[in-house]
Amino acid sequence: MKMKNEALDAKPMVRQPAQDIPLYASIDVLVAGGGPAGIGAALAAARCGASVLLVEQRGYLGGMATVSQVPAFCPYTDQMKPIIRGIGLEILEDMKRSMADEFQRDWQGRYDWVPIDAEVLKRLLDEKMAKAGVNVLYHTFLGNVLHEQGHVEAAIIHNKSGTQAVKAAIYVDATSDADIVWHAGGPLVKGGDEGELQPGTMCFVLHNLSRSTFLAHADQTGSDLRHSIREGIAAGELKVAREWAGISWLNEHTAGFNFGHVFGIDGSNADDLSRGATEGRVLVHHIVQWLRRSVPGFANAYLGTTGEQIGIRETRRIVGDYVITADDFLGCRSFPDDIARNAYFIDIHMAKPTSGMTMVHLPPGQSHGIPYRALLPVGLDNVIVAGRAISTDRATQGSTRVMPNCFAMGEAAGTAAALLTKQKRSSTRSLDVETLQRQLVHKGAWLGEEINERLRTQRSI
Secondary structure, eight states: OOEOOOTTTTTTOOOOOOOOOOOEEEEEEEOOOHHHHHHHHHHHHHHTTOOOOEEOSSOOOOGTTTSSSOOOOOOBSSSSBBOOHHHHHHHHHHHHHHHHHHHHHHHOOOOOOOBHHHHHHHHHHHHHHHHOOEEEOSSSSEEEEEETTTTEEEEEEETTEEEEEEEEEEEOSSSOHHHHHHHTTOOESSSSSSOOOOOOOOOOOSSOOHHHHHHHHHHHHHOOHHHHHHHHTTTOOOOOOOOOEEEEEEEOOOOEEEEEBBBBBTTTTTHHHHHHHHHHHHHHHHHHHHHHHHHHOOOOOEEEEEESOOOOOOOOOEEEEEOOOOHHHHHHHHOOEEEEEEEEOOEEEOSTTSSSOEOOOEEEETTEEEEGGGGGGGGGGSSESSSSSSSSSSSHHHTTTTTHHHHHHHHHHHHHHHHHHHOOOOOOSSSOOOHHHHHHHHHTOOHHHHHHHHHSSSSSO
């Protein structure tokens, strides 16, 4: 559904007096948002020599992996080989190396559905930012942008130090909700034709479990968790809409859960986020009580953590120079300006409890390209968008939205931003795409066999 930026028009207004705003920093690249897309963008830009400020509203990086306790990374592979490489694969492998020996043995050489330890990931990302020379400003919220004739002049940030401004040559919008584009008045769409949105999920972590008891019962009876959920729903003991839960075991006694939906949540609306937090915690309490009663190995489960924010799957999408469509996905289409590949299936969660799931898989070994043009918002010349808000139709957003893809898109956005500033350019459309692709391939990204084979022997800039 097309959306307007005048979301607050119906409310009474107050006038804020004109004021001079202190300039916090003037840098090459501002990255807004510290999730996977922002992480990839900030590291890539800094490693290419740009001065980078990364602003993040929480006190740590990681996005949904840490803020919302999403328990595992979606697949990095096309079922045959890793296609998310570069910075994203580096972070995955370094996280695994930081885990306990048993975890390392279990997940060595595996790249799909790897469980996430949020605390390990937070510390790892801090270390990487420091080593790369990224200036990270935590507890900071992007409140507005100053723009004129399609050019963003400054970003307005808010934190405990007050209201300040940041000037950059290039702005990378990795907010997940296209906040920079929204504030700059760029065209956006949201959800389906009737405004429907995928539901949110309050993920959580349980301790004091017995994985061996749980798995032994499943082996002996053939009754997995889905079977138990189905029985619980039928008996009226479990109030969830879907007969499925994702469990990611960190060790014998601790697991993260992606379980249950909270409907009608727009992650770009503060009232909805507040309702999602309270309803999500109520639902988690209900689920945990049911797990203790009903699932072998979970009788002594202890709830350790719920997400600081409910997990969000879908909000705004930009209208970019190119809109990636379901036909592109199904046709495994490649583009001359590809900056990443995607093989994750279309995964659209039901907008209502009575709706169905939409899942469409590609054949093993197949993927489609993500063109640079899909990161460029129409009407803005010095903004690059990375993450789930890139320019796609709704079906394809259900595929491109996941964290490994966001790492790859972020790395491309940050690399492009650094190349532009090195060339003293501020128009994102003036960049030679082959130069960008060459740099990405040189740094380990996989853009498809044809592009990688052609560019891997060429020197990067």
